[in-house]
Amino acid sequence: MDLKLDFRSGIPIYVQIMDQIKNLIAAGELQPDEQLPTVRQLASDLRVNFNTVARAYRLLDESGLISTQHGRGTYILSPPAAEASERVRRQALHGLTRSYLAHAHRLGFSQAEVLEDLHRQIEGWKNGDPPEAEEFPR
Numbered sequence: 001m002d003l004k005l006d007f008r009s010g011i012p013i014y015v016q017i018m019d020q021i022k023n024l025i026a027a028g029e030l031q032p033d034e035q036l037p038t039v040r041q042l043a044s045d046l047r048v049n050f051n052t053v054a055r056a057y058r059l060l061d062e063s064g065l066i067s068t069q070h071g072r073g074t075y076i077l078s079p080p081a082a083e084a085s086e087r088v089r090r091q092a093l094h095g096l097t098r099s100y101l102a103h104a105h106r107l108g109f110s111q112a113e114v115l116e117d118l119h120r121q122i123e124g125w126k127n128g129d130p131p132e133a134e135e136f137p138r
Contacts, residue, residue, distance in 0.1 A: 001030075001037060005046055009102050013048055017056035019095035025065060025076060026092045032078040036066065039074075 003020045005013055024030040036057075037045065043053040057074055060066045065088065068074045104114045121131050 001042075003042075003046060005048070006099075006103075009099065009106070011099060011102060013046075014052050014056040014059070015095075016099075017042075017046070017053060018060055019092065019099070021056070021060060022065065022088055022095070023092045026089045030076045032076050034076045036074040036076070 001021075001024070003017060005016050007013070009016070011019075021030070021036075030036075036042070039053045039057055040050060043050045046053070057066065057068060061068050061074075065077060066074055067077050101114065109117075125131060
């Protein structure tokens with residue numbers, strides 16, 4: 001599982017972990033019954049505090065997306081009902097938008113500049129040139 005954290009974004013690390021796992025579930029990259037790394041393993045991989053990952057997992061568990069089974073591990077649950085799935089998709093979109101705007105703000109762009117670029121990107125998408133993910137400059 002390849003998660004990328006931005007320690008300067010202002011978005012709490014546990015929220016970034018949750019949002020990325022939600023995105024992976026919504027995109028079908030994490031399948032039902034698939035086992036997630038242990039809290040300790042993911043914390044080590046991401047070089048974050050154990051409690052940060054534990055908080056993200058606990059909140060994902062409470063939202064019904066994953067299940068932590070003591071002694072067995074943490075697994076992706078079966079897809080929620082269509083309504084719940086759409087809610088997860090919307091939450092993922094909200095998180096992506098929030099992250100995008102936070103990065104743009106941090107880089108000093110005005111709202112007008114962001115809207116102009118967004119409209120240009122959407123026009124390209126409408127014309128058959130979908131956007132591709134790029135790393136944000138650091």
